[in-house]
Amino acid sequence: xxxxxxxxxxxxxxxxxxxxxxxxxxxxxxxxxxxxxxxxxxxxxxxxxxxxxxxxxxxxxxxxxxxxxxxxxxxxxxxxxxxxxxxxxxxxxxxxxxxxxxxxxxxxxxxxxxxxxxxxxxxxxxxxxxxxxxxxxxxxxxxxxxxxxxxxxxxxxxxxxxxxxxxxxxxxxxxxxxxxxxxxxxxxxxxxxxxxxxxxxxxxxxxxxxxxxxxxxxxxxxxxxxxxxxxxxxxxxxxxxxxxxxxxxxxxxxxxxxxxxxxxxxxxxxxxxxxxxxxxxxxxxxxxxxxxxxxxxxxxxxxxxxxxxxxxxxxxxxxxxxxxxxxxxxxxxx
Amino acid sequence: xxxxxxxxxxxxxxxxxxxxxxxxxxxxxxxxxxxxxxxxxxxxxxxxxxxxxxxxxxxxxxxxxxxxxxxxxxxxxxxxxxxxxxxxxxxxxxxxxxxxxxxxxxxxxxxxxxxxxxxxxxxxxxxxxxxxxxxxxxxxxxxxxxxxxxxxxxxxxxxxxxxxxxxxxxxxxxxxxxxxxxxxxxxxxxxxxxxxxxxxxxxxxxxxxxxxxxxxxxxxxxxxxxxxxxxxxxxxxxxxxxxxxxxxxxxxxxxxxxxx
Numbered sequence: 001x002x003x004x005x006x007x008x009x010x011x012x013x014x015x016x017x018x019x020x021x022x023x024x025x026x027x028x029x030x031x032x033x034x035x036x037x038x039x040x041x042x043x044x045x046x047x048x049x050x051x052x053x054x055x056x057x058x059x060x061x062x063x064x065x066x067x068x069x070x071x072x073x074x075x076x077x078x079x080x081x082x083x084x085x086x087x088x089x090x091x092x093x094x095x096x097x098x099x100x101x102x103x104x105x106x107x108x109x110x111x112x113x114x115x116x117x118x119x120x121x122x123x124x125x126x127x128x129x130x131x132x133x134x135x136x137x138x139x140x141x142x143x144x145x146x147x148x149x150x151x152x153x154x155x156x157x158x159x160x161x162x163x164x165x166x167x168x169x170x171x172x173x174x175x176x177x178x179x180x181x182x183x184x185x186x187x188x189x190x191x192x193x194x195x196x197x198x199x200x201x202x203x204x205x206x207x208x209x210x211x212x213x214x215x216x217x218x219x220x221x222x223x224x225x226x227x228x229x230x231x232x233x234x235x236x237x238x239x240x241x242x243x244x245x246x247x248x249x250x251x252x253x254x255x256x257x258x259x260x261x262x263x264x265x266x267x268x269x270x271x272x273x274x275x276x277x278x279x280x281x282x283x284x285x286x287x288x289x290x291x292x293x294x295x296x297x298x299x300x301x302x303x304x305x306x307x308x309x310x311x312x313x314x315x316x317x318x319x320x321x322x323x324x325x326x327x328x329x330x331x332x333x334x
Numbered sequence: 335x336x337x338x339x340x341x342x343x344x345x346x347x348x349x350x351x352x353x354x355x356x357x358x359x360x361x362x363x364x365x366x367x368x369x370x371x372x373x374x375x376x377x378x379x380x381x382x383x384x385x386x387x388x389x390x391x392x393x394x395x396x397x398x399x400x401x402x403x404x405x406x407x408x409x410x411x412x413x414x415x416x417x418x419x420x421x422x423x424x425x426x427x428x429x430x431x432x433x434x435x436x437x438x439x440x441x442x443x444x445x446x447x448x449x450x451x452x453x454x455x456x457x458x459x460x461x462x463x464x465x466x467x468x469x470x471x472x473x474x475x476x477x478x479x480x481x482x483x484x485x486x487x488x489x490x491x492x493x494x495x496x497x498x499x500x501x502x503x504x505x506x507x508x509x510x511x512x513x514x515x516x517x518x519x520x521x522x523x524x525x526x527x528x529x530x531x532x533x534x535x536x537x538x539x540x541x542x543x544x545x546x547x548x549x550x551x552x553x554x555x556x557x558x559x560x561x562x563x564x565x566x567x568x569x570x571x572x573x574x575x576x577x578x579x580x581x582x583x584x585x586x587x588x589x590x591x592x593x594x
Contacts, residue, residue, distance in 0.1 A: 081423030081424075082423075210442065213434060213437070213442075213443060214434055214437055215423075216422055216423045216424050216426060216431075216434075217420055217421075217422060217423075217431070217434060217483075217486070218417065218420050218421065218423075220381075220386065220415070220417040220420075221415070221416075221417055221420055221486075223386055224384055224386060224410060224413070224414070224415035224417075225410050225434065225435075225437045225438055225490075226406040226407040226409065226410030226411075226437065226438045227406075227437070228406060266424075270426070270427065270430070271424040271425050271426050271470075272424075272426065272430065272443075272444070273423075273424060275444070
């Protein structure tokens with residue numbers, strides 16, 4: 001029901017396999033592909049440390065986070081019947097970051113605590129819930145984007161306030177770099193911290209999948225066809241918030257993967273909003289992993305943050321979608 | 335045969351009472367036109383019949399079972415609802431959009447069983463959209479889109495069909511095509527209710543007209559009994575003449591009456 005009967009999913013999985021392999025060998029220390037594979041399975045000395053403790057965690061994180069961003073982007077676009085919907089457009093990463101920063105500044109916990117994802121999820125839930133509530137039943141794209149902009153700006157201001165009030169300059173630097181979004185220096189602890197939340201978020205969103213089809217005819221028609229639209233909205237908002245919150249908690253603010261990924265696969269899934277979900281998740285994982293490999297290849301003194309790269313690619317894409325659908329921006333409700 | 339009974343139905347939206355004590359009984363095999371001035375509560379009445387809005391008092395019952403207490407999919411199988419001016423969010427193929435009408439039967443559009451495919455084909459045929467199956471829904475003209483959405487409602491093969499202004503914004507040819515389709519659907523045994531603003535179309539196609547005014551059931555009966563000059567003045571606030579030509583009722587509005 002959810003999977004397109006085309007070679008799309010096997011091709012995406014093959015692509016992910018190739019990218020994962022690339023991710024294990026790309027980096028300052030040169031490791032060949034056979035050595036990298038051997039290092040995963042058995043102790044190969046230094047190579048094993050590099051591959052298992054540095055490159056494997058960041059590969060897994062990029063896969064998990066890219067997957068949940070792509071999945072929740074496709075689900076939000078289906079829910080709001082709007083190709084510009086995405087957790088990042090709704091200010092969720094900023095709100096999640098604000099939640100996390102509040103917890104860190106309260107001084108109660110360090111950056112590796114279970115409190116962090118919960119605080120980030122609360123922030124993301126607040127922002128996505130707020131935008132979906134403000135946007136209501138038939139918001140235009142303009143209302144949606146403006147509401148997201150407002151929520152994101154508010155959360156950004158809160159984070160800036162927390163930073164400017166901070167007594168400790170080292171903590172400030174640490175927070176600022178964390179906010180930029182990166183998979184650098186992440187360990188398996190980060191993977192384990194995010195994994196359960198991303199699993200829950202995926203299950204919530206996939207449960208909502210088939211209802212998205214009826215929703216492409218609007219909420220009234222969907223309800224008349226027997227779809228519980230309120231439940232659908234709850235599942236998707238909760239799933240997107242949990243996924244975004246957990247991702248921001250371990251990797252900082254990474255945006256726009258969820259906006260871009262569904263667009264890449266939609267023409268290949270016949271524009272069916274239910275069948276778009278899984279391919280969008282896989283495409284999101286591929287995008288983010290490719291971006292993370294790219295930042296390691298860009299020659300520069302310090303590594304470019306992957307969150308910066310996704311924004312550099314994602315924002316022009318966002319503008320391109322707006323330009324292409326300008327007519328709808330003027331008139332039609334979503 | 336499904337009989338839709340509305341008894342002492344009142345509906346509040348927020349603090350406003352939109353419908354007040356409506357009693358109405360709708361028989362199968364007939365096309366009923368729901369008419370009334372803007373804000374009379376026509377859409378709310380249709381949504382209440384479809385079980386999409388909860389009555390504050392009274393009930394809508396289908397063969398003695400309250401619609402509000404039906405399970406969502408049972409209700410969806412029994413009552414097809416066509417909202418006003420609907421669109422399709424994605425460029426789905428026309429056949430897939432029409433196949434969404436099979437969802438209440440738990441048939442997913444991409445794997446319809448044989449009888450589901452037949453229902454979709456019959457629905458497309460009845461609105462004259464055969465050959466449009468693979469066209470993207472977003473590339474249709476307004477008239478074609480209205481016919482596709484009607485086919486979607488037909489495809490459910492529900493005994494009751496409720497249509498909210500199905501001919502609004504359509505050219506005369508498409509108005510006739512859509513109303514012919516609704517009438518044929520009624521003749522095939524369904525209970526069909528359509529909100530219409532064009533009184534001449536209502537007079538021509540409806541077996542029965544129900545006039546709503548300010549949330550109340552003002553009049554109902556055959557077109558010639560409801561569409562009188564006195565009622566057009568009191569409910570619609572217009573001076574109009576009603577004539578009969580070649581056995582057809584003609585309503586000619588002349589001028590708005592000053593606000594009472």
